[in-house]
Amino acid sequence: MIRIKEFKEPQHNLKSEKFVNPKKLILPLCQHTGRPSTPCVKIKDEVEEGQLLAKEDGFISAQLHSPSKGKILNISNFNHPVLQKGNAIVVLCSPEKKSYSLRKHIDDLGNDEIVDIIKNNGIVGMGGAGFPSHVKLQPPKKIDTLLINGCECEPFLSTDHRLMIENLKEIFIGIEIIAKLIKPKRIVFALEENKTEEKKQINFYINTRKFKLPKTELIILKTAYPQGGEKQLIYAVTKQKVPGGKLPLDIGCLVHNVATCFAIYEAVYLNKPLIERLVSFCGDSLVKPKNVWVKIGTTLQELFDQKILEFINEPKKIISGGPMMGITLTNLEYPILKGNGGFLFLRNHVTEIKESACIRCARCIDVCPMNLLPQEYVKRVKNEEYNNLVDLNIKDCIECGCCAYICPAQLPIVHYIKTGKVYVPKN
Ligand code: SF4
Ligand code: SF4
Numbered sequence: 135m136i137r138i139k140e141f142k143e144p145q146h147n148l149k150s151e152k153f154v155n156p157k158k159l160i161l162p163l164c165q166h167t168g169r170p171s172t173p174c175v176k177i178k179d180e181v182e183e184g185q186l187l188a189k190e191d192g193f194i195s196a197q198l199h200s201p202s203k204g205k206i207l208n209i210s211n212f213n214h215p216v217l218q219k220g221n222a223i224v225v226l227c228s229p230e231k232k233s234y235s236l237r238k239h240i241d242d243l244g245n246d247e248i249v250d251i252i253k254n255n256g257i258v259g260m261g262g263a264g265f266p267s268h269v270k271l272q273p274p275k276k277i278d279t280l281l282i283n284g285c286e287c288e289p290f291l292s293t294d295h296r297l298m299i300e301n302l303k304e305i306f307i308g309i310e311i312i313a314k315l316i317k318p319k320r321i322v323f324a325l326e327e328n329k330t331e332e333k334k335q336i337n338f339y340i341n342t343r344k345f346k347l348p349k350t351e352l353i354i355l356k357t358a359y360p361q362g363g364e365k366q367l368i369y370a371v372t373k374q375k376v377p378g379g380k381l382p383l384d385i386g387c388l389v390h391n392v393a394t395c396f397a398i399y400e401a402v403y404l405n406k407p408l409i410e411r412l413v414s415f416c417g418d419s420l421v422k423p424k425n426v427w428v429k430i431g432t433t434l435q436e437l438f439d440q441k442i443l444e445f446i447n448e449p450k451k452i453i454s455g456g457p458m459m460g461i462t463l464t465n466l467e468y469p470i471l472k473g474n475g476g477f478l479f480l481r482n483h484v485t486e487i488k489e490s491a492c493i494r495c496a497r498c499i500d501v502c503p504m505n506l507l508p509q510e511y512v513k514r515v516k517n518e519e520y521n522n523l524v525d526l527n528i529k530d531c532i533e534c535g536c537c538a539y540i541c542p543a544q545l546p547i548v549h550y551i552k553t554g555k556v557y558v559p560k561n
Contacts, residue, residue, distance in 0.1 A: 135358040136501050136536050145423045146292040152427040153442050159431030160469035162214050162222040166264040168194030179206045183232040184407050187223050196266045197256035201409035201429035202227040215454040215468045234404040255401035256408045260393035264473035271315045278386035280318040284325045285362035288456025290416040291476040294392050296425045298332040308395030310345045311402050321350040322371050326357040360534040364389045366503050378530045414476035419449035435466040449479040458535040490543045498537035504530050508537035508547045515550040520557035528554050
């Protein structure tokens with residue numbers, strides 16, 4: 135793991151804003167891990183806010199809802215910030231807003247009903263991977279430790295921090311729902327030491343006994359990257375390693391991000407689908423970096439057209455996600471997905487890479503949180519020797535970028551690893 139400059143100011147300390155009036159929304163059918171959802175509307179259909187637009191297709195898949203009242207303009211191939219292109223439903227929005235009221239008789243809901251509500255509202259993990267939450271909430275094995283991930287270790291991004299400041303009670307209600315479903319022996323709320331503001335309030339909610347939780351504690355971890363990665367967080371908290379090719383549940387752990395807990399609260403208590411999220415917009419090309427609640431499907435272009443974001447200079451790089459694991463975008467015509475926690479618009483932070491030969495310094499090995507051999511992947515991929523990449527556990531690489539960050543030869547190691555993975559058999 136490495137210590138890196140955080141660049142979380144000023145958005146870290148600013149109250150979140152809300153943008154509720156997009157003119158058009160582009161909703162890719164694949165915004166989650168698993169099979170893309172299947173459209174259940176057609177062009178010219180009138181739709182209401184929260185109406186189902188596309189159904190899940192199989193166990194690992196997720197429902198997709200309309201974030202706005204409007205009309206279906208198109209169902210076609212559009213830009214996708216992860217897949218580059220993908221089928222999407224386009225909604226022409228009308229300005230009416232729906233209000234959501236508290237569901238009655240929540241205590242009467244059985245566990246199966248709660249899981250169905252979460253599934254039917256299209257909730258997926260909000261930390262990036264977008265794994266359908268209803269699947270994670272039905273683990274086939276006993277879970278001892280539920281970890282609540284509030285680390286947010288990527289530089290610049292601060293949505294989890296703002297959510298914990300502004301919506302902590304709702305996050306705790308979400309945790310209570312998860313605890314009811316999976317019955318862990320203990321809950322650990324994990325924060326990094328750079329998040330001082332929310333510590334007191336988290337401890338207050340833990341000690342208040344207002345929520346039905348098993349033994350719950352707050353653990354403050356040293357700020358490090360990639361502390362928020364599932365396997366790294368589990369190790370930091372429990373000192374248990376998730377073996378290669380295994381899942382956290384294989385060692386009795388389950389990790390949920392704080393934003394997912396909030397989305398679960400909204401689904402169960404308000405019957406509100408996952409149609410909006412808090413997103414960090416940061417970087418030295420913006421007049422004012424900020425966190426904004428946006429409807430899923432809003433394009434970056436629309437945020438600039440409506441002056442929610444403004445450029446102070448032309449960015450040299452636009453990134454979906456953080457600087458370590460993010461994906462470079464070529465323009466602003468990309469929609470915001472359920473799993474997008476942030477976008478960066480960078481100019482002066484972008485430096486020219488001058489790649490040179492590996493000097494075998496082993497720094498990449500020292501920092502790898504998965505104990506891999508990054509320089510071996512570079513060597514083998516350069517020589518097109520793909521045969522034994524599997525034996526070198528290339529599939530365990532979480533593409534965190536620590537190796538490339540530390541490399542004095544400025545080798546784009548993650549690029550070589552991604553190339554190597556393409557040539558590795560899937561199973
Ligand atoms: S850090 Fe870079 S130069 Fe050093 S061994 Fe790894 S790949 Fe080679
Ligand atoms: S090899 Fe993979 S897991 Fe290890 S530091 Fe590099 S990107 Fe991260």
